Structure formats: C-alpha cells, structure tokens
Amino acid sequence: MNTHTENDQKHFISRFRRSISPGPIIPRTDKERKSAVINFFALHIHPPTVPETVLRFTHTFGLGGMALVLILIQFGTGILLKFAFEPTPMTAYASIQSLQTKTPFGQLIRNLHHWSASLLVMIIFLHMLRVYFTGAFHSPRQFNWIIGWAIFACVLAANFTGYLLPYDQLAYWAVMVSTGMLGYIPVIGPTLQSFFLGGADVGPATMRIFFAFHTALLPVIVLILAGFHFWRVRKAGGVVVPRASLAEISDNNQVRVPVLPNLLMRETVTALVLIAGILAFSVFFNATLGDPANPGLSPNPTKAPWYFAGFQELLLHIHPAFSVFVIPLAITLFLMLAPYINFDDNSEGVWFVSPKGRRMAIISGVLSVLLTLVLILIDDYAATGIKILNSIPPEISQGALPTFILMIGMGLFYRLMKSRFSATNNEAVQSVFVFIMTALIVLTIVGAVFRGKDMALSLPW
Amino acid sequence: MVKKQSTEHPPVQSERRSFLNTIWMVLGAVALGEAAWLITSFLKPRKRKIHQGDFGGAITAGPVSSFTNNTVTAFPRGRFYLSRLDDGGFLAVSRQCTHLGCTIPWEEKEKLFICPCHASAFDIFGNAVKSPASRALDIFKVYIENQTVYVDTGQMIKRSEFRKEQAVYSTAPGSKA
Numbered sequence: 001m002n003t004h005t006e007n008d009q010k011h012f013i014s015r016f017r018r019s020i021s022p023g024p025i026i027p028r029t030d031k032e033r034k035s036a037v038i039n040f041f042a043l044h045i046h047p048p049t050v051p052e053t054v055l056r057f058t059h060t061f062g063l064g065g066m067a068l069v070l071i072l073i074q075f076g077t078g079i080l081l082k083f084a085f086e087p088t089p090m091t092a093y094a095s096i097q098s099l100q101t102k103t104p105f106g107q108l109i110r111n112l113h114h115w116s117a118s119l120l121v122m123i124i125f126l127h128m129l130r131v132y133f134t135g136a137f138h139s140p141r142q143f144n145w146i147i148g149w150a151i152f153a154c155v156l157a158a159n160f161t162g163y164l165l166p167y168d169q170l171a172y173w174a175v176m177v178s179t180g181m182l183g184y185i186p187v188i189g190p191t192l193q194s195f196f197l198g199g200a201d202v203g204p205a206t207m208r209i210f211f212a213f214h215t216a217l218l219p220v221i222v223l224i225l226a227g228f229h230f231w232r233v234r235k236a237g238g239v240v241v242p243r244a245s246l247a248e249i250s251d252n253n254q255v256r257v258p259v260l261p262n263l264l265m266r267e268t269v270t271a272l273v274l275i276a277g278i279l280a281f282s283v284f285f286n287a288t289l290g291d292p293a294n295p296g297l298s299p300n301p302t303k304a305p306w307y308f309a310g311f312q313e314l315l316l317h318i319h320p321a322f323s324v325f326v327i328p329l330a331i332t333l334f335l336m337l338a339p340y341i342n343f344d345d346n347s348e349g350v351w352f353v354s355p356k357g358r359r360m361a362i363i364s365g366v367l368s369v370l371l372t373l374v375l376i377l378i379d380d381y382a383a384t385g386i387k388i389l390n391s392i393p394p395e396i397s398q399g400a401l402p403t404f405i406l407m408i409g410m411g412l413f414y415r416l417m418k419s420r421f422s423a424t425n426n427e428a429v430q431s432v433f434v435f436i437m438t439a440l441i442v443l444t445i446v447g448a449v450f451r452g453k454d455m456a457l458s459l460p461w
Numbered sequence: 462m463v464k465k466q467s468t469e470h471p472p473v474q475s476e477r478r479s480f481l482n483t484i485w486m487v488l489g490a491v492a493l494g495e496a497a498w499l500i501t502s503f504l505k506p507r508k509r510k511i512h513q514g515d516f517g518g519a520i521t522a523g524p525v526s527s528f529t530n531n532t533v534t535a536f537p538r539g540r541f542y543l544s545r546l547d548d549g550g551f552l553a554v555s556r557q558c559t560h561l562g563c564t565i566p567w568e569e570k571e572k573l574f575i576c577p578c579h580a581s582a583f584d585i586f587g588n589a590v591k592s593p594a595s596r597a598l599d600i601f602k603v604y605i606e607n608q609t610v611y612v613d614t615g616q617m618i619k620r621s622e623f624r625k626e627q628a629v630y631s632t633a634p635g636s637k638a
Contacts, residue, residue, distance in 0.1 A: 173563065177578060180561030198506045200617075201562065205506060296537055296556075298563035300577035316579070316593060394595050454580040 033260040043264070045230045049256040050263055051241050059134070059242050062270040063127035064233075069271045070120040071222060073278070074158075077113040078215065085165065087211040089204050092167040093292045100289065107286060114287035116278050117159050121307050124152050132338075132433060133361075135347035135426075136240035142339040144232040149336055151225045154218055156307060161214035163305050164206065172293035173302040175210075176202055181304070181311060184320035202295070243349040301455050306448040310440050313447030316455060317379045319399030326403055331436060338433065344424035357427040360417055364431040368438035376446060380457055410435070516540045522553075522610040525631045533567045533585060539614050541601055542567055542574070544585050550628030553601040553612040554587040560594040574598065586623035597622045603629040 027036040034048040053059070084103060086095040099106040128148060131137060137145040164175045179202075183193040198205025233239060241254075304312040314323040345353065352358035410432060418428040452458030520539040528534060528545040535542055535556075544552040554574075558565050563578035573590070574583040581594035588597045597620050602613040608631065620627065 173578070176563065177561040183562075194506065195504070201557070296564055298558075298565070298577045302561075302563055302578035319595075394592070455578070456580075 027260065030258055033258050037259050043260070045234060046259045046263060047234065047238060049258050050238055052255045052257050052262075053242050054239050055257070055262055055266060056242070057266070057270075060239055061126070061130060062267070063123055063130055064239075065267050065270055066274050067120060067123050067127055068226065068230075069274055070116045070123060070278075071155075071226065073112060073116045073275070074120065075219065077109050077116075078219070080109050081113055082215060087165070087207055089167055089207055089293070092165060092207065093289075096166045096289060100286075108282055111282035111285065111287050112278065113162075115282055115285070117162060118306070119278065120155055121159060124148075124155055128152065129437070133352055133430075134240055134242070135350055135353065137339040138343070138346050138348045139339075141232070141236050141240070144229060144236065145339045146336055147225055147229050147232065149332075151222060151229060154222045154225065158214060158218040158222065159307060160305060161210040161218065164202070164210045165214065166289055167207070167293045168288075168290040169293055169297075169299050170288065170290045172202055172295070173298055174305050175206070176298075177302055177312070178304045178308055181308075181315065181320070181324045185325045186321055189325075202293075240349045246345055246347060246350055246354060248350075300453055301451060303448070303451065306444065309447030309451075310444035311447075313376070313443040313451070316447075317376070317398075318402055319395055321395070322399040322403045327406070330407065331440075334432075334436070338429065341425065341429060343426050343429075345426050347426050353424070353426045353430060356421060356423060357430055360421055360423060360427055360431045361434045364413075364417070364434040365438045368435040369442055372439045372442040373446075376443075376457075516614050518613075518615060520612045520614055522612055525605060525608045525610055528610070531585070533569075535567065536612070539601075539612060541612060541614065543603075543610065543612065544587070546585065546628055548628075550630050551603045551605070551610055552586065552623075552628050553603045554583075555599040555601065555617060557599065558594060559589065559596040559598060565598075588623050596620075600627060605629060605631050 021039060023036050023039055024032060027033045037043045037046055037048045081099070084095060084099045084106065086092060096110070099110060101107075131145065131148070160175075160178065164171050179193050179197055182196065183189045185192060194200065196206070196209060197203075198209050303309065311324060311328065314327065317323070318327070347353040347357075352361055413435060414428050414432050417423060417431040418425065421427065423431075446457075449460050450457055452460075516539055520536065522528075522534075522536065522543050528543065528551070530545055530549055531547050533542050533544050540556050541553045542556060544554055546552060556564050558576040558578065558581055560576065560579055560581050563576050565574040565576045565581075565583070567573075568575050571582075572585060574587070576582070576594065579593050580591065581589060582591035583594070583598050584590050586597070587600065589595055600618050600620065602616045602618065604611050604613070618627075
C-alpha cells in the first residue's frame with residue numbers, strides 16, 4: 001500500500017491531484033474523514049466532530065442550511081438569467097417573454113429563481129423563530145443574531161429589487177407604492193425615495209439602480225454576511241446544544257460523533273429533498289408575467305410584494321409616518337436588541353425556556369391573532385362612525401394615538417404575563433416576541449390575501 | 462540577520478510619533494470623505510434632456526375657449542389634468558396620487574379623481590375628500606398668454622389643500638364662458 005502511494009507520487013497527474021488536496025478522494029477511516037473535514041475548504045465551516053444530540057432534525061429543522069442552499073440556487077439561476085435579461089424599461093418585458101417562450105428551460109429557470117426567492121424569505125423567517133425559541137441568542141451569539149437580521153434585510157431588499165425587473169404591471173405598481181411608503185419617512189424619506197427611483201418616478205434610472213443592487217451589490221453583501229454568520233456559529237462552538245430543561249447543565253463531555261458522515265449525510269439529504277421539492281414546484285407552477293407596465297394605468301388593487309403586505313396593511317389603518325417608520329423602527333429595535341436584555345436565565349438550548357414559557361407563548365399567539373383581526377375589522381367597518389376621532393388632526397387620531405396605545409399595551413401585556421404566571425423575564429419577553437411576530441404574520445396574510453378591489457376586505461376565492 | 466529587539470521608544474520620540482499618527486488619521490478621514498464625495502456625485506440623479514411637449518417641460522394645453530367651465534381634461538404626455546373650475550379658473554393637477562403615487566383617473570360620473578390603488582378620492586380642485594390620502598394633489602404652474610393655456614410641468618407645487626390664489630384666470634374680457 002505504502003509503496004503504491006509512493007509510486008503514484010511519481011506520476012505528474014497524481015502529484016497535481018495531491019497538490020489540490022493531500023488526502024484520499026474517498027476517506028475510509030474515521031481519521032481520514034476528520035482530516036478531510038479540516039482540510040477541505042468548503043467543509044471547513046464544520047468542526048471535525050459534533051455532539052450527537054445536535055444531529056436530531058427537530059433540533060434545528062435544518063433551516064439555516066436550507067437558507068444557504070436557496071441562496072446558492074439564487075446565484076446559479078440568477079447568473080443564467082443575467083445572460084438573457086435586458087435591463088431597460090423598453091426591453092425588459094420582451095426579454096422575459098422571449099426567455100419564457102423561446103429559450104430552452106428559460107421558464108423553468110425563471111420559476112426556480114422566483115419561487116426559491118420567496119421561499120428563502122419564509123425559511124429565513126422560520127430560522128429566526130427557531131433560533132429565538134431555542135434561546136440560541138444568548139452570549140456569545142448575541143451579535144450573530146444581529147448579523148442574521150442584516151442578512152434577512154438584504155434578502156428582502158434583493159427580493160424587492162428583483163420584483164421590478166420583469167417590468168409588468170404588477171412589478172411597476174408594486175415598486176411605485178413601496179417606494180411611496182419610503183417617502184413617508186420623516187426628514188430623509190423624500191431623498192431616499194428619489195435616490196432609489198433615480199428621479200421622481202419609476203423609469204429607466206430606477207431599472208438601472210435596481211438592477212445594480214439586485215445583481216451586484218446585494219449578492220456580494222449577502223455572501224460576505226453569510227460567511228460571517230457561519231464563522232460566528234463555528235466560533236460559538238457550533239449550533240446550540242439542546243437541553244431538556246433549564247436545570248440540565250450543558251455537558252461538554254457528551255458523546256461527539258464525526259461530522260463526516262453523520263452531519264454531512266443529513267445535510268446532503270435535506271438539501272437534496274429541498275432541491276427536488278423546489279424543482280417539482282417550478283415544473284408545475286409558473287412565475288406570473290402580467291401585462292407590460294403602463295405608467296398611465298394603475299391596476300385595482302395595487303399591492304406591495306407579499307413580504308411587505310404587512311406594512312401595507314398597517315398603512316391602511318395608521319398614519320404613514322407611524323406605520324412605515326415609527327412602528328417598524330420600534331419593532332426592529334426591540335428585535336435586534338432583545339438578546340442584550342439582562343435575562344433571569346440563560347435559556348440556551350431549551351425550547352420555549354420552559355413548559356410554562358411554551359404555554360404562555362401559545363396564549364400570546366392566540367390572543368394576538370384575535371386582537372389583530374378584531375382591530376382590523378373595527379377600523380374597517382366601525383371607526384368612521386366615531387365622530388370624536390374626525391375632529392382631531394389625522395397625525396394624532398390615526399398616528400400618534402394608536403401607536404402610543406399599542407406601545408403602552410405591549411408594556412402592560414409584558415407586566416400582566418409576568419405577574420399572572422409569576423414568570424421569569426425570559427418567558428415574559430418571549431410572550432411579547434410571540435405577540436408581535438403573530439401580529440405581523442396576521443397583517444401580512446390579511447394584506448396579501450384578503451384585500452381585493454379598492455383594498456376592501458374580501459375573500460380570495 | 463539584524464532584528465530590532467526593542468519596540469519601545471524613548472519618550473522624546475513618542476510625541477512626534479503620536480503627531481504622525483494623528484496626521485495619518487486625518488489623512489484617512491480625508492480619503493474616506495473624498496470617496497464618499499466621489500460616490501455620491503457619481504450616483505446623483507442627473508437632469509435629463511427634455512423634449513418639446515414632454516413631461517418636465519412647458520406644455521401647450523390649448524386656447525382658453527376650448528375648455529368649458531367645470532370640466533377636467535387629461536394630458537397623458539404631461540402627466541396632469543387641466544381642471545377648469547366653476548368660475549373659469551384654471552388648475553393643472555398632477556395625476557399622481559399623494560398617498561403612494563398611483564395614477565388616478567378622472568371619474569366623470571362622480572366628478573371625482575378616484576385612486577384605483579387604495580380608493581383615495583379627490584375633487585375637481587384636487588382636494589383629498591376620502592382617505593387614505595391626506596393631502597391635495599400636487600399642481601403645476603399654469604400661465605395664459607394670448608388666450609392660450611400653458612402648463613410648466615418642470616415645476617411641481619406641493620400643497621395641503623386648495624386655496625383661491627392657486628387658480629389662474631384669463632384676463633381678457635368675455636373669456637369667462
């Protein structure tokens with residue numbers, strides 16, 4: 001065996017091969033497998049061994065890995081689309097049409113790009129929920145939570161800048177109303193709006209700017225941030241180690257198993273199932289392409305992309321300065337800084353902090369669904385009848401007042417949950433988190449699905 | 462191989478050293494500032510050349526007599542509507558909804574501009590009469606020369622509601638139809 005290897009080394013091809021990676025192509029012993037993980041660039045995001053308990057699928061649901069797979073699908077399909085797309089208002093729509101009808105697999109590639117982009121937003125959101133509910137944001141993971149949010153923001157921006165590119169009616173008007181929302185940000189709003197539009201309204205400059213963001217700036221930023229994110233997970237000692245309860249002390253001496261094959265096999269299976277699923281979906285469901293953009297004719301209704309539908313819904317009820325600026329800013333600050341709260345317990349690795357925390361979370365979620373729906377219905381059907389509200393300026397009656405009530409309400413809700421359940425602040429903060437997240441989901445679903453002609457509430461079927 | 466063992470410097474030198482460090486910091490800040498200046502000037506939206514009769518320039522709407530009182534005429538290329546008010550005054554209102562920028566059609570039956578996106582409504586003066594829009598439609602500068610109405614679409618005027626002085630009247634006698 002030994003002499004055989006030495007013989008091999010004499011051949012030019014063999015020497016060249018070994019210069020790329022000194023190990024055997026297929027590692028057969030545990031030792032070889034460990035060194036393969038350490039020595040191979042792409043596998044090096046993993047440690048050579050991991051605790052056996054983190055392998056369970058229901059611990060992470062493989063969501064972070066799925067997000068990476070979807071990002072890679074975006075890169076692959078996006079690069080192909082770039083060869084077919086002509087980024088000017090005059091040519092964009094026609095180039096998409098010809099891509100779909102004349103280019104072999106053109107429609108499929110566009111479908112893949114379209115559906116996995118939307119799925120990516122959902123998967124990242126679910127990943128964020130998983131991280132929160134397993135307490136994987138405590139020190140030293142606090143800053144990685146913020147990096148995660150930065151990635152989410154970039155992915156939303158990438159989705160949104162891509163939304164304009166087909167330049168059909170849906171794209172044109174969704175971008176018009178979404179950038180219109182931007183204009184309501186106090187002081188810098190109008191400047192931001194005209195920067196992103198490249199002028200007063202959607203036109204050739206907008207297309208150039210969105211295309212540059214979509215195909216150059218944002219992919220690079222996402223790639224760098226994702227690398228940073230994975231590196232921070234590795235520095236924190238891998239994904240959070242599951243514990244059954246707060247009483248259980250994290251055991252560093254537990255059974256560790258080699259990453260190759262145990263983790264890598266699981267990751268590969270998850271990735272392949274995901275790819276198969278998205279491929280099958282893209283074969284059967286086409287990304288829509290409506291009528292070409294017509295600046296003179298707004299369709300009824302005109303909606304923001306589904307991931308902004310929550311803000312659009314909020315915008316129907318609350319004064320713009322508050323619904324697109326104050327409230328989102330308050331929520332973002334709460335979410336970003338939540339890991340830095342001085343918590344009673346380190347709940348790392350324990351689902352929902354405790355069984356009590358889980359119960360409180362369910363109650364908060366149900367309350368949030370009911371309250372959000374009731375408020376939407378009241379505002380849509382009853383609020384116009386309240387005469388007192390019409391006599392004060394809309395900035396107060398539809399802006400400052402409801403915002404103030406919502407924020408005080410959240411504070412009271414926190415106090416109430418904490419005392420009623422004699423809970424720790426981990427559990428009470430989690431209740432607030434669940435309440436806000438559920439409200440956002442309800443707003444998004446109502447805005448995206450249950451708004452019809454004239455933005456009136458209606459059933460989609 | 463000669464290698465300096467000590468990295469410590471005598472105190473005499475440290476003052477000069479910290480001065481040099483400050484210079485480097487300042488130069489670094491200047492370089493950053495220059496880069497920011499370069500990038501913002503590069504990305505700043507440029508004024509496009511405006512062709513005669515297109516949005517952004519002066520547009521000839523037509524002779525005063527061709528617009529009857531209490532009517533609205535659309536000028537798609539100029540992206541505005543010319544309202545002739547009850548008293549013969551002219552008002553060029555933008556077709557862009559002040560809520561989120563959708564294009565509003567004039568509904569002759571209701572005598573209202575009704576936004577198809579979020580159902581905001583505006584009257585012939587451009588006043589917002591139905592939320593979510595809370596501000597009147599923007600207007601463009603109107604001027605009348607030799608009994609012809611011109612609209613300067615290069616100057617958009619933002620306003621919260623209609624005021625009497627915004628309407629433009631023809632000075633010639635008998636022009637009030």
